[in-house]
Structure formats: C-alpha cells, structure tokens
Amino acid sequence: MMLPLELRAASFRDIIKPLSLQIEAGPSTIILGANGAGKSVLMRLMHGLLAPSSGTIAWRRPGRHAMVFQRPVMLRRSALANVAYALRVAGEDETLAMGALKEVGLAQLADRPARVLSGGEQQRLALARAWALHPEVLFLDEPTANLDPSATREIETIIRAFDAAGTKIVMATHNLGQARRLGDEVIYLHQGRVVERAPVDQFFSRPASAEAAAFIKGELPWVS
C-alpha cells in the first residue's frame, strides 16, 4: 500500500505556496479550483512530473500511479499498440493490452491508428492505458474538459469502475456536477493554497470558506 501520499510544506515557485497535505486511501478526492488556482501544477507535483521548489512529497511505499491528462498524447500507432507500449515500458506482459481495451469498450477499434480516434475515444484509450497497469492511484487532470456530454458520461462511467475496483482516484476539475457525481471529498485550491477540505456534500451545501462559497456561487449563479 503506497498511500498515504504526504506533502510537507511543498511549494512550486510562486504558483503553489508551501502546503501540507495527506492523500489517504479510500475516498475519491476532487481537487477543485478556478483557472490559475494551481490545480494542474499540484497534480503534477503529486504524480512526480514536477519537483517541488521546497518541502517534500513522499509516498509511504513505492508503487504504481498513473495519470490521465486533459489532452491525451497518443503515439502514431494502433490503439492496441499504444496500450502495449505502456505495458512494455512498465515491464508487464503486453498481451494484457487487449483486455484493457475491452474494459473501456474499445476492443473493436484495437487496430485503428490511435490518432484518428475521436477525442472521447482517445481519452477512453488513455484510461485503458492506465487501467492496464493496475495502478494504486489514478490522477486525472480535467479529463473531460474537452469532451461533449455523452463522451463525458462514458469517461465518468469508467472512472467509477476504477473506483469500484479499488483504485484511489484523485481528480482535478472545475465541473461542479462532475465533482458531486464522482467525488467523496473536495480539496479546494485558491491561488496556490488549500483553503478548504471537506466531504463533498458538506462542501457544496455549507462551504466553510468565503473563497469556496464565492466560487460555487460564481459557477452556479442560481445558488444563493
């Protein structure tokens, strides 16, 4: 068990101010915030793509964690080959690739060049690629921001399946509906600081901080 992930006074330039945080096993965590709040940078710090300017970020134990980006980057190969590539890099059995494609409903597109797939299909492929590795933690950085509602629904279904299978979900989004549908807890980020952290229902019905309250109102102006 690699969780919890502990951040101790971790900062990144002046985008993320020194913050201390623990990501526990279990509940799906939503990182919420306005554009420019630092959600993407925080996600990348946790996934290890960026090194903190100060402080530490440490897992309890080494393990596997994967990330799905807002725009998936696929290699110029078939869908199947993309998943196989990820397996090969991780030192796993490449024949597991087909199984992963089946899980996300892309089995019939296995031989299609990944780059000609639609946005929603490519994002599903990105999830299949992550699924194949059976990560303990799955980071998602605004995975449906570029997708239409039906594609968004498909992606959310898959994420829920990941969650049900025991994978810890950490997802950045500014889609409040999505946060409520998929999240168990919310971490609200404002100008590089964690301003509030609460279970999802409590966050939306009784936000404790003024910034969070303003954000929710701004996004849903019909809420008073």
Added chain:
Amino acid sequence: MGFIAKILCALLVALPVYGQQRYITVASTTSTEQSGLFRHLLPIFEKRTGIHVRVVALGTGQALDMGKRGDADVVFVHDAAAEQRLVAEGFFVERREVMYNDFIIVGPKSDPARAGGRDAVAALMTIAEKKAPFASRGDKSGTHAAELRLWKEAGIDPVQGRGAWYRETGSGMGPTLNTASGMNAYALTDRGTWLSFKNRGELGIVVEGDKRLFNQYGVMLVNPKKHAHVKRADGMAFINWLASAEGQKATAAYKIDGEQLFFPRE
C-alpha cells in the same frame, strides 16, 4: 519501413567490391587522360595481361606526390627533369621514356599579336610586348613547367603582367582553354587536349612544330623499397608493355580526327 530497410541493405551489399579484381593504380595527368589515350590503350593491355589499370588523373606535380606517398603503383607523366630528380632521390625506379607529343600555342584566329609561325619563343616575346591576353595553367603541371621554360628562354617574366594580360587559372588544361576561349586569349596547350576540346570559340592553332614544344613522357614504378605494398610485378608488366613493340605500335595508332597524337620514343 522494413521494406525500405531491405532495399538499403541490398544496396550496401551490392556496393562493388573492386578488391577482387586484379589491378594496378597509375597516377597520370589530366591532359593525358583527356586526350583519350588511355581509353584506347588500356583495353588492349588488359586483354593481353588480365590486369585492369585504374588511372587517377591529376596535375603532374600531384601525380608525382601521389607516387611519393605510395598511393599509386606506377606514375606516368611528362616532366623529365622532375622525374629524373625523384629517381635520383630514390622515390621511383625503372623509369622508361615511352613516347612524346607536342605542345602548341593557340590563340584568336585573327592573331592580333602577330605571334603566328613556327617559333614559340618569338611568339611569346611578341605576345608580352603587345600585352595580348594569355591564359596560363599556373598549377605546377608539366604543361605549366614547359610554359615557364619557354618564357625564361624568351627572357620574359610573365608574372609582371599578372592580373593584366597574363591570367593564371590555377586549373587543368580544359578549364584553362575554356578561359582562353572566353577571353579570346593565347594559351599553351598539348595537342591532344586541343584536338578533343569542343569549346574553341574564336581560337585556332597559332604556333606549332617548334622543337622546343616537344613533350617527353616517362613512366616509372614507385620504389617498392619505400612502399612494400606496391604491385611490382603487375606494375612492371605495364611499364614493359608500354615500352614493347606492341605497346609502342598501339600508342602510335591512336588518332583523333585522323591525326596522330603520340610518337613512340624507341
């Protein structure tokens, strides 16, 4: 992608490996090659002996340097003074004089400098006096050396006119003739190159037949004591053949437009 890789591999493998063939490397001059003599002679030699002759054509100075370095087996040039000196210094052995041809002075057919006739030295004197344009090879070649000897005999230092009427091209016979043709200038050239030269423009033969214009060819073997890898046996086969009755006959038989170019020595 694999298809392209296969094609490239096939190409590399097919690259001619000429090492299998029996051959010697002969350093000679551009004027000799361009006269077409080798294309005439070498097939006869190869048929008789099975030895393929690879000719690298350079200026006389470069050809001799190539021999000194050991990058050739045989050297075949036309600068008797330099050849004999290098034999004395031990770089070459078995020198034979195998043929001679002649130089001519070409120039504008209208002959503005009144250089025409059978006296090469007198021609150069009047060319210098009238400051008529003259294209020189200026490249340390046998032809260039011959040209300088003639200027010396005329008591003239043509370098005085450098940039004005005396133009040094620093290149082979062909390019120098191209320049002369373009400038309507006089030039010293070997007859062989002239006969095959196609870009004559207004130029024609102005002086010929002067004994001082005769050009002696020598062939010699790179000294195996200096370079152990020299193909002594096959190199000597070539030298001996050139000097032999058959070789001499073949040399004399070479004609351009019915004119004989090279005259046997022996």
Added chain:
Amino acid sequence: MQEFPEILLEGRLWQIVALSLQVSLSAVALATCAGLPLGAALAVGRFRGRDSLIVVLNALMGLPPVVVGLFVYMALSRAGPLGAFGLLFTPAAMVIAQTILILPIIAALSRQAVEDAWREYDEQLRSLGAHGLRAALTVLWDIRFSLLTSVLAGLGRASAEVGAVMIVGGNIEGVTRVMTTAIALETSKGDLPLALGLGLVLMTIVLVLNAAAYLVKEAAQRRYG
C-alpha cells in the same frame, strides 16, 4: 563520350548513375543510422556544454566537401594512419567521405525535429515511465515521417557534391566515376552540352527520388494519422 542524347543509350552512363546512387544512398543509410539517435539524444539530454555542442553540430552542416575529402584522403592515404586498408580510390572511400559530410545534417535537423516534438510528448512519456534515451527513441520513431525531410536533405547534399568524391575516389573510369565527377570532367574537356545533359540526368534522378519519398510519406501519414 559521345553527344547527349546518344549517351543515354550507352551502358557506361547507366553504370555511372548506378554507382552514384549506390554511393550516396549507402552514405545516407549509414549517416541516418548514426545521425538520428545522435540527434534524438542531443534533443533530450541535459548536460554541460550541450548548447555549444548544438552550435557546433549546426555549423558542421556547412562542412565544405573538399575539406572533408582532404581529411579522408589524408587518413586513407598510404602515408596516413588508415593506409594499410587500401581504401583510397575505391567506392568505399567515397561512401566514408559522404557519410562524414552528411552526418551533421541529419543529426542537426533531427535534433531540431525531436526537440520541437518533445514538448508534446515529454509529460505523457515520463508519466508512463519512459525516460531519457528510451523516450527520445520513442519520439524519434513517432515523428519518422517528418524526419524524412532531414534524410532527403542529406541525400541531396550527397548526390550533389563533387569535392569529396573527386579527391578520395580519383574519378577513375569504370571504378569511381560518378555523375558529379563525370560532369566536372566533361566541363573541363570543354564539352559543355554533354556536361549539361549529364546534369539534367542527375537532377531528374534526384527529383524522382524526392517524389517517391513524398508519396511514401503521404501514404504512411494517411495510414497512421
């Protein structure tokens, strides 16, 4: 040689064309095998002196062919360090010289291409656990069709140059005479129409090669997206 267009029927011309293609394509193949990974490594690597190395590599794209020819000649000459191999005045020497000449072109252009693409791939590949040279080679393979342009640039340079092959090959008839040295020879003999004709043949062949490469690239891009 005879006049141009009769020459087109002569076996000797096509032997020269074949040798030109063999030499230049072999040089391109070797330079590509060495140059692409070198360019990729340079694009992705971070070390002291990297910027200077990139500048030097770019500058080497302009290596004068005669200078390369001279260096290779001195190395392969009997008087030189590699003389014992007897490679001077052979097609192999010409391939060596041309490979050295075009290696910087292929490496420098592929470095630029990989570096530009790297911005797109970097995060995703690192997220998947692909680092350093492995990631660079993955990107290299992924952008292979745009790398074709670098390879064609190298091919163009190789088939166009005369300085290097003249010096290390010696323009020996039937052995190391290629299109460019044949053109130089005919020009110096004053046979300008023939030289021009040979030049046209050379340019036509290079044009055909480029067209073929373009069509392959287009077809492949349609397939792989």
